[in-house]
Every structure is written in structure tokens, then in C-alpha cells.
Amino acid sequence: MQGNVTFDPLAFAEPVLKPEIAEILDLENGEFLDVATFISRRRYDRLVAERVSIRENLADRPRFGCALCATPVYLVASREKRFFFRHCREDGSCPSITRSALGRDEIRALKYEGQRESLAHRTIKERVIRSLASDPSNSEILSEKQWRSTRDPASRRQPDVQALTVFGRVAFEAQLSTTFLDVVAGRRSFYRDEGALLVWVMAGFDPDYRRMTTDDLLFSNNSNILVIDEETTALSEGSGTFYLRSHYRVPELFAGVIRDRWESKIIAFRDLTTSFESQTAWAFDYAGQSEKLFAKEKEEVQRRDNDLRERICAFWMLRNQHTPDPLSHEETWRSLTRELSDCGVTPPTNDRYDRAVTGLMNGVLSAREKRPIGWDFKHLIEVAHRICDGYPEHALAMGFALRLYGCDELIAAQDKSGKWAKRARSIRDGIRQGDQRYLPDQDTLPFLTFAFPEVGANVERFLSSRLARSDL
Ligand SMILES: [Zn+2]
Incomplete structure (x- = not known):
């Protein structure tokens, strides 16, 4: 095929057949997007307009990054008017070029690291730090610092935030959509062995749009999800007490069958019920309440x-x-x-x-x-x-x-x-x-x-x- 192809501007755009970058990261909200789907769901004329805006913001406020290396990416059209994404710096370091040689876990780990760089993740981390700092009962607040095991110095973790609280030393991790069960489980046992508590927090939560990865946290935390959002952060700063929001399931019995409904409330961090053994921190005792109902x-x-x-x-x-x-x-x-x-x-x-x-x-x-x-x-x-x-x-x-x-x-x-x-x-x-x-x-x-x-x-x-x- 020679020269430029004219394209019906009202038709849907088409991706190249084998894109080097198959998945991109929305740097704003930390979500991953499939490139082929992203392109083919957009009308050609709109995608061309979006391409301009992606390009304009690339240096100061990039919208998308490569899912594997988080390097900002921009949208390119082939001569056949098919679209694909390209790194803003092409230095050959991105593993997407040799993607086929990577295992599932390696890809997962790369994506997880990339997501930690997203604005969404930085925002929630900042809110955790602001909330902790507003309350004088917390001290030694550290961000992205290694936590070495007291028993085995070779073993360590790097929680998003750690602090000395009313519950002793607590690690805070912001939950990302790539935080899979094995990650959750691995960290849980590390902090349990340390006699410390790991608390997972989310930037927001909608019971109707739960992911599997959210369920991993939900069901391992007595059906409570902890959220630190702008409202709770402002409340903590205004009151001098660390507050967060808990979403939890409330069990109810209907004709011998348990049904749940969702509730949420704002609660002071110090009022949570915590357990090192089960690595849980919750506002509402779902397990206890269901047991009572069954009895x-x-x-x-x-x-x-x-x-x-x-x-x-x-x-x-x-x-x-x-x-x-x-x-x-x-x-x-x-x-x-x-x-x-x-x-x-x-x-x-x-x-x-x-x-x-x-x-x-x-x-x-x-x-x-x-x-x-x-x-x-x-x-x-x-x-x-x-x-x-x-x-x-x-x-x-x-x-x-x-x-x-x-x-x-x-x-x-x-x-x-x-x-x-x-x-x-x-x-x-x-x-x-x-x-x-x-x-x-x-x-x-x-x-x-x-x-x-x-x-x-x-x-x-x-x-x-x-x-x-x-x-x-
Ligand atoms: Zn890359």
C-alpha cells in the first residue's frame, strides 16, 4: 500500500495488529487499559483529537504510561491509519519488547511497580501521611522506607507509609488494582511475624463495582474496607484525630438465609478493632454479628x-x-x-x-x-x-x-x-x-x-x- 489512506472520520478507529505496547496505565486513576480495546472503541475523529491532547500533555502531565515500565506514552498513527502507543523515551529498557519471554508473575510485578508511580497512588499516600501527621498520637511517620525484619535482617518490605500509632508500629499500604492475593498474603505473614500490623487502605470504594482484588482484602478483613479520601483527611486535619472511613457488610437474616447490606461510617483510627494474629483492622464485626444471627x-x-x-x-x-x-x-x-x-x-x-x-x-x-x-x-x-x-x-x-x-x-x-x-x-x-x-x-x-x-x-x-x- 502506498501513500496515505483516507479514512471515514465517523468510523471507529483501528489499532495495529500486533502492538508492542499492549496495555497502558491511566496515570490519573491507576487503571490499566487494553490498547486494542481503547482504540477500537473510539471514533476515528475523536481519537485524532485525543491524540493531540495526549501529545500536548506528555511532558508535564502525561495521561497514560506503559503498563510495564510506566514511561509516559503517546498515540501514533501508522501510514494505514492504524493506531498504537509509543514510549516518549525509547531507550530499549522497556520489557514490553521482550514481553513474550516474561512469566505471568514477572509481568504482574512490573505492572504493580508501575502503578505505584501513578498519580492515584501518590495521592492516597499523601493523604495517609497528612492524616497520620494531623494526630499527635502518631509519630515516626515514614514514607517509602524499608522495614527490615527484626528476626531476619535479610527479609524486608517497603510499605507505602509506616508510623508508630496507638496500635504500635503500623504499615499502611494503598490497595492498587494489581495488588493480588499472593501479595496480600505475603505481606500479611511478614508483618504478623514482626508483631506489627499491616493496614490496607483504598482511595475510594463502591460496593457495586468491586474487583476481585478488592474482595481479597474485604474477606480477609472481616468484611471491612478502609478508605482514606479527601473528606476524611480534611476531618483529621481539622480535629487533630486520625479519621478514616469504613465500608462494611451488615448481615441480616431473612427466613434462615443471611443477606448483607452495605453501610459505611467515619471512625477514628484508634477506635478500630485490630488483631496482629489475623492482621485485621475493622469498624464493624461482621463475623461476630453473623455468628450471633446464626445462633x-x-x-x-x-x-x-x-x-x-x-x-x-x-x-x-x-x-x-x-x-x-x-x-x-x-x-x-x-x-x-x-x-x-x-x-x-x-x-x-x-x-x-x-x-x-x-x-x-x-x-x-x-x-x-x-x-x-x-x-x-x-x-x-x-x-x-x-x-x-x-x-x-x-x-x-x-x-x-x-x-x-x-x-x-x-x-x-x-x-x-x-x-x-x-x-x-x-x-x-x-x-x-x-x-x-x-x-x-x-x-x-x-x-x-x-x-x-x-x-x-x-x-x-x-x-x-x-x-x-x-x-x-
Ligand atoms: Zn514500557
């Missing part, structure tokens, strides 16, 4: 379950099984089983409303009350025999209930002929040998476990150990 929710669930359990048993005790139940009874039972469903328990069903659980309720309740319930017997031992005759699938539950409710002596006293003792032994052997007749009923098990938790737990334990054995 409260658990208590409420237990109270609700206990109440329903008592009403189910009370209903059964008052039921007259000799005469047909009035319709109102059936309605009461239906409403109880609806409540059971709401508690997450599948109620067993049968053609007649109570048939599905008659044997189970009569048997276990009789053991609990140590007298026949539901059937017209005189002695508890008759109930035990009845269960084994008519409801062998509940024999195991009945056996556990007799033991758990302390009926052994009573049953022995009522078993004058020794018939029960013999039968119990033979059922035990049958169960051990896998007699299918005595296999506990799975359909009523959730109901049993809800109505009589200890009895149900024993049956469940039996079933799972049997399953484990059959797996072998």
Missing part, C-alpha cells in the same frame, strides 16, 4: 420444633381411638402435618389420616408414658407384643424407646411368663441376621426422628452401621 436462628428453629413436637404428642394423647374421630380432629392433624412439611419433614401419608403413624405413635408414646397409649391394653408389655405382631417394621424403634425411657424393669416385672424376654432375644437375633421383616421403616423415619429425636437417632445409627457393614 439466634438455631434457637428459634429449636423452639419452633419443640413446640410442634409437643403439640403432636399432646394431640395423640388426647385422641379417642374407640369412637370415630370427629372431623375437627382430622383437620387438626392435617394442619400439624402441614407444619411438619414447613419444618422440612416429609410426613408419612395413608388413606386414613392417622394410619401411617398409628403403630409408631402408640408404641413410642406408650414407652415414654410407661402405660398403654392409643390401644385398650392394661400393660405396657401388651403394647410391645402388639408392635412386634402388627408393626414389625417399628420393633427396633420400640426396643430403643423402651430402653431410652427406662422401661426395662417395668417390662421385666410384667413379663411373668418370660415370653417377652424370649421374643425380644429372637427378634434381636433376627435383626442381626438381616431379617427383612424387622428392617426399620424408611418412610416414617423422618417423622420418628422429628417427633422423638433420641429414638430416631438410634434407628438412624443402626441403619448407617448396617449400611457400612453391607459395604464391606
Whole structure:
């Protein structure tokens, strides 16, 4: 192709195909921008105008820098009217030329260093220093000075700012979008070993536009993000107390599920809760509050379950099984089983409303009350025999209930002929040998476990150990 190409000024601009500088750094706000996207999203005529302004400000107030070396860059058009960025000084030192030989971590480290040079980073660093200096309880405020490990002089870090505060020596780091989790984690352990605190601060925070790198800080700091902005800095300078802003999540329970909403407040630095061990500094105790909510929710669930359990048993005790139940009874039972469903328990069903659980309720309740319930017997031992005759699938539950409710002596006293003792032994052997007749009923098990938790737990334990054995 020869000569200049004319280009439709209203069309979108096109980047060169393989730009040497693939990413640029917005020196104003510290954001990285993909060059191809940056160019192709702009209309040709507007980009040409922007190119002029980028060029004019290059010496005094550069707008963009190379993502890898932070050297200011300007926009150039090829003869084909395709655009790319070029360093303002081309001395061959920029690693972008040999970019392909760099590892991911090296590129990341270069970008991080570059970002530290951005105006955004310098601005927040200055605010941290101004805020610290305004409060006489802080001293020895140092900027970009090495912090040598007291244990291992070869190990060192260079925090943005460090100072002696009410919490001892504290390192302040301004969070940048390239501050990845490994950086966060590495620094955290360094300062923990030093018995010092590392506090991450941001220039601003919008809960709706969080980055992954912000989440790394958020979730490792008890869901609090600390911000030092112009307003808090002015407040610190006006009051002589170091203030900052904390954004934090407030947990709330809705129908057993935790939902968070965001709040923020301005708080004096000395009023933060800090921990060297977890390297945290926060205004609102998110973890503590959620735990409290969960405990409260658990208590409420237990109270609700206990109440329903008592009403189910009370209903059964008052039921007259000799005469047909009035319709109102059936309605009461239906409403109880609806409540059971709401508690997450599948109620067993049968053609007649109570048939599905008659044997189970009569048997276990009789053991609990140590007298026949539901059937017209005189002695508890008759109930035990009845269960084994008519409801062998509940024999195991009945056996556990007799033991758990302390009926052994009573049953022995009522078993004058020794018939029960013999039968119990033979059922035990049958169960051990896998007699299918005595296999506990799975359909009523959730109901049993809800109505009589200890009895149900024993049956469940039996079933799972049997399953484990059959797996072998
Ligand atoms: Zn470069």
C-alpha cells in the first residue's frame, strides 16, 4: 500500500495488529487499559483529537504510561491509519519488547511497580501521611522506607507509609488494582511475624463495582474496607484525630438465609478493632454479628420444633381411638402435618389420616408414658407384643424407646411368663441376621426422628452401621 489512506472520520478507529505496547496505565486513576480495546472503541475523529491532547500533555502531565515500565506514552498513527502507543523515551529498557519471554508473575510485578508511580497512588499516600501527621498520637511517620525484619535482617518490605500509632508500629499500604492475593498474603505473614500490623487502605470504594482484588482484602478483613479520601483527611486535619472511613457488610437474616447490606461510617483510627494474629483492622464485626444471627436462628428453629413436637404428642394423647374421630380432629392433624412439611419433614401419608403413624405413635408414646397409649391394653408389655405382631417394621424403634425411657424393669416385672424376654432375644437375633421383616421403616423415619429425636437417632445409627457393614 502506498501513500496515505483516507479514512471515514465517523468510523471507529483501528489499532495495529500486533502492538508492542499492549496495555497502558491511566496515570490519573491507576487503571490499566487494553490498547486494542481503547482504540477500537473510539471514533476515528475523536481519537485524532485525543491524540493531540495526549501529545500536548506528555511532558508535564502525561495521561497514560506503559503498563510495564510506566514511561509516559503517546498515540501514533501508522501510514494505514492504524493506531498504537509509543514510549516518549525509547531507550530499549522497556520489557514490553521482550514481553513474550516474561512469566505471568514477572509481568504482574512490573505492572504493580508501575502503578505505584501513578498519580492515584501518590495521592492516597499523601493523604495517609497528612492524616497520620494531623494526630499527635502518631509519630515516626515514614514514607517509602524499608522495614527490615527484626528476626531476619535479610527479609524486608517497603510499605507505602509506616508510623508508630496507638496500635504500635503500623504499615499502611494503598490497595492498587494489581495488588493480588499472593501479595496480600505475603505481606500479611511478614508483618504478623514482626508483631506489627499491616493496614490496607483504598482511595475510594463502591460496593457495586468491586474487583476481585478488592474482595481479597474485604474477606480477609472481616468484611471491612478502609478508605482514606479527601473528606476524611480534611476531618483529621481539622480535629487533630486520625479519621478514616469504613465500608462494611451488615448481615441480616431473612427466613434462615443471611443477606448483607452495605453501610459505611467515619471512625477514628484508634477506635478500630485490630488483631496482629489475623492482621485485621475493622469498624464493624461482621463475623461476630453473623455468628450471633446464626445462633439466634438455631434457637428459634429449636423452639419452633419443640413446640410442634409437643403439640403432636399432646394431640395423640388426647385422641379417642374407640369412637370415630370427629372431623375437627382430622383437620387438626392435617394442619400439624402441614407444619411438619414447613419444618422440612416429609410426613408419612395413608388413606386414613392417622394410619401411617398409628403403630409408631402408640408404641413410642406408650414407652415414654410407661402405660398403654392409643390401644385398650392394661400393660405396657401388651403394647410391645402388639408392635412386634402388627408393626414389625417399628420393633427396633420400640426396643430403643423402651430402653431410652427406662422401661426395662417395668417390662421385666410384667413379663411373668418370660415370653417377652424370649421374643425380644429372637427378634434381636433376627435383626442381626438381616431379617427383612424387622428392617426399620424408611418412610416414617423422618417423622420418628422429628417427633422423638433420641429414638430416631438410634434407628438412624443402626441403619448407617448396617449400611457400612453391607459395604464391606
Ligand atoms: Zn514500557
